[in-house]
Amino acid sequence: MKFLDLLRLVFNNLSRRKARVALTAIGVVIGTSAVVILVSLAIGLQMNANEQLYGIGDLSLINVMPSYGGGGGGGMIYGGGGGGMTETGDTKLLTNNALQELRAIPNVVSVIPREYVSANVFVTYKKLQGYSNVYGVGTDDLANLGLKTQQGNSLLSRSSIVIGYMVAQNFMDPNQRPGQEPPPPPDLYDQQVQLVFAKYDDQGNEIRKNYSMRVVGVLAESGSEADYSIYLPLDLVKSVNEWASNTTINYNKVGYNEVLVRASDPDHTLEIRDQITAMGFQANTMLDFVQGINNFYSILQIVLGGVGAIALLVAAIGIANTMAMSILERTREIGLMKAVGATNRDVLSLFLGEAAGIGFIGGLGGAALGWLLGQILNVVAIIYLAQQAAAQGGVPPSVAVYTPIWLPVFVLAFSIFIGMLSGLYPALRAANMIPVLALKYE
Amino acid sequence: MNPNPSFIRIVGLQRRYEMGGTIVRALDGVDIDIAERTFTVVMGPSGSGKSSLLYLLGGLDRPTAGEIYVNGERLDQMDENALARFRRKTMGFIFQSFNLISSMTALENVAFPMQFSGTPAARRNERAKELLAQVGLADRAQHKPSELSGGQQQRVAVARALVNDPALVFADEPTGNLDTQSGVTIMQMLADLHKSGRTVLVVTHDPRMVRFATNKIFLLDGKAVSEAEYQAVALEPLQANFGG
Numbered sequence: 313m314k315f316l317d318l319l320r321l322v323f324n325n326l327s328r329r330k331a332r333v334a335l336t337a338i339g340v341v342i343g344t345s346a347v348v349i350l351v352s353l354a355i356g357l358q359m360n361a362n363e364q365l366y367g368i369g370d371l372s373l374i375n376v377m378p379s380y381g382g383g384g385g386g387g388m389i390y391g392g393g394g395g396g397m398t399e400t401g402d403t404k405l406l407t408n409n410a411l412q413e414l415r416a417i418p419n420v421v422s423v424i425p426r427e428y429v430s431a432n433v434f435v436t437y438k439k440l441q442g443y444s445n446v447y448g449v450g451t452d453d454l455a456n457l458g459l460k461t462q463q464g465n466s467l468l469s470r471s472s473i474v475i476g477y478m479v480a481q482n483f484m485d486p487n488q489r490p491g492q493e494p495p496p497p498p499d500l501y502d503q504q505v506q507l508v509f510a511k512y513d514d515q516g517n518e519i520r521k522n523y524s525m526r527v528v529g530v531l532a533e534s535g536s537e538a539d540y541s542i543y544l545p546l547d548l549v550k551s552v553n554e555w556a557s558n559t560t561i562n563y564n565k566v567g568y569n570e571v572l573v574r575a576s577d578p579d580h581t582l583e584i585r586d587q588i589t590a591m592g593f594q595a596n597t598m599l600d601f602v603q604g605i606n607n608f609y610s611i612l613q614i615v616l617g618g619v620g621a622i623a624l625l626v627a628a629i630g631i632a633n634t635m636a637m638s639i640l641e642r643t644r645e646i647g648l649m650k651a652v653g654a655t656n657r658d659v660l661s662l663f664l665g666e667a668a669g670i671g672f673i674g675g676l677g678g679a680a681l682g683w684l685l686g687q688i689l690n691v692v693a694i695i696y697l698a699q700q701a702a703a704q705g706g707v708p709p710s711v712a713v714y715t716p717i718w719l720p721v722f723v724l725a726f727s728i729f730i731g732m733l734s735g736l737y738p739a740l741r742a743a744n745m746i747p748v749l750a751l752k753y754e
Numbered sequence: 755m756n757p758n759p760s761f762i763r764i765v766g767l768q769r770r771y772e773m774g775g776t777i778v779r780a781l782d783g784v785d786i787d788i789a790e791r792t793f794t795v796v797m798g799p800s801g802s803g804k805s806s807l808l809y810l811l812g813g814l815d816r817p818t819a820g821e822i823y824v825n826g827e828r829l830d831q832m833d834e835n836a837l838a839r840f841r842r843k844t845m846g847f848i849f850q851s852f853n854l855i856s857s858m859t860a861l862e863n864v865a866f867p868m869q870f871s872g873t874p875a876a877r878r879n880e881r882a883k884e885l886l887a888q889v890g891l892a893d894r895a896q897h898k899p900s901e902l903s904g905g906q907q908q909r910v911a912v913a914r915a916l917v918n919d920p921a922l923v924f925a926d927e928p929t930g931n932l933d934t935q936s937g938v939t940i941m942q943m944l945a946d947l948h949k950s951g952r953t954v955l956v957v958t959h960d961p962r963m964v965r966f967a968t969n970k971i972f973l974l975d976g977k978a979v980s981e982a983e984y985q986a987v988a989l990e991p992l993q994a995n996f997g998g
Contacts, residue, residue: 328857648853652867653842655835748815
């Protein structure tokens with residue numbers, strides 16, 4: 313039998329039993345629309361989470377730290393780098409040689425050491441005082457770390473610093489009286505600020521060291537720790553740390569606290585991270601976190617899709633029942649088909665086609681209904697979440713329920729498949745009927 | 755070309771059924787040869803095995819034992835699909851209860867068997883119209899079975915049986931559900947099919963059919979018997995009751 317003739321016959325046979333086909337298809341509509349809505353919801357949540365996560369930092373950046381072997385308190389960052397720790401069997405320090413090894417990894421665009429200040433540190437500007445993370449970085453341009461400025465430039469020198477987007481927000485008046493209005497955040501760009509470092513001598517007396525620095529740039533908001541950080545040249549931090557610990561630091565012997573490795577593209581981040589780990593260092597990237605979140609949402613999609621699939625399973629039983637009834641009612645017709653020359657395959661194709669047809673009608677309706685309800689739910693949810701964000705703070709989501717184009721297509725194909733699967737047993741029974749028994753069936 | 759004297763040949767044909775724990779011998783070792791282009795009438799009382807014989811010869815049932823040859827092909831050894839193709843090419847069937855598909859028009863019912871041979875729709879419709887005209891129903895082509903009389907439905911069934919131009923036409927009690935006039939019309943049509951060179955085999959109770967027959971087969975209790983034996987047994991109850 314030709315495919316077009318089969319389609320015509322399937323269509324005619326389904327039209328003969330409109331009410332029954334419609335009722336059975338409604339079951340499929342409910343199942344498929346449930347799958348579309350629930351999976352769309354999970355995808356929407358994932359997109360929402362990714363939207364937030366992708367703002368939290370540069371996904372091409374890998375934080376590399378030395379490894380101190382099994383007994384060395386792995387991962388602990390020692391203060392100031394002056395501790396005289398040297399490389400042993402399992403210990404892997406971030407010496408200048410190690411930095412050369414890291415630079416040799418394919419798709420690495422920059423390898424920049426970063427040091428913490430081991431002394432107490434705060435910043436003063438006029439009467440105000442601020443506390444921030446202070447880092448020394450082994451580059452004269454923060455652009456090499458992927459950081460962008462919103463004011464000024466990102467160039468560091470012995471007398472210039474670059475501050476994060478939120479640093480000015482952390483300034484306060486130390487003499488402010490209770491109940492007094494706090495001062496507005498200062499505009500620090502192109503201003504002279506005092507960096508005050510403090511240490512204590514053996515008698516517990518505080519010793520301070522001041523550096524007068526000009527703020528040459530303010531970083532653009534990145535959603536990462538850079539927003540709250542002040543960047544200095546590495547040499548300056550090294551000399552402060554030597555002053556604080558009363559030792560001479562030789563990075564070739566003790567290594568750096570931390571090195572920032574940048575990949576040419578976030579696609580290469582994980583492979584570079586794996587290579588660095590294989591070299592014996594500790595390496596972390598935000599992408600690990602993002603991937604963990606993505607894995608969670610993938611599981612959520614499967615779980616929610618599975619909940620919808622239960623409704624589809626019930627619908628499948630409905631299709632099987634409808635087809636079994638139909639075959640019972642049309643037993644003589646099956647006998648006739650065989651008498652006039654239909655092969656078992658013709659009969660099988662016809663009844664499988666009818667079952668697939670019910671799946672198709674239900675799948676089409678379900679995909680359309682699911683998409684429509686998803687759109688409505690999306691609008692309602694965005695309005696609700698935006699109100700929540702306005703009341704509690706935070707960024708309002710741009711999407712809550714998202715139906716990618718593949719989902720209705722997949723659901724339609726899947727419901728056709730489910731239809732055929734449900735119709736398989738009744739169709740096989742029809743195909744294998746003995747013609748004489750079918751013709752004599754009362 | 756001379757007609758094949760053994761167009762249909764059955765040897766030692768047996769068909770047994772199990773019904774409620776007892777074995778029913780529908781056919782019990784039947785040997786028959788039917789020549790090509792004959793009009794064969796199979797007669798016998800209810801339960802004699804007439805319909806079983808027709809369904810076995812039509813490849814719609816499988817024998818318990820014995821051999822069935824139609825036009826030189828051994829049917830009892832063919833698989834289901836080969837049998838289906840053989841039926842499609844060689845045979846046409848007419849049933850007592852017409853077996854028309856209620857949702858299809860007369861035209862669609864007649865054209866229906868040609869779908870399975872992959873004939874294009876235009877050719878199918880043309881052939882179906884031609885056959886409906888032959889059976890005098892050209893004006894009822896778009897009517898559904900429920901809109902036709904019993905006689906008209908059976909004429910549609912005759913047209914359907916001929917749509918693939920078969921050499922062999924089987925009819926199972928074709929006049930059983932018809933009024934007298936319609937029955938005669940159908941009988942005349944079957945006679946015309948025979949005259950057009952087809953082999954016709956009719957299973958019937960209707961004694962009027964015998965006058966069209968060129969060959970008669972009598973069955974009693976699953977066995978082929980002579981006309982004299984059949985007459986003796988068939989008329990025995992009448993003679994006993996009415997002394998005829």
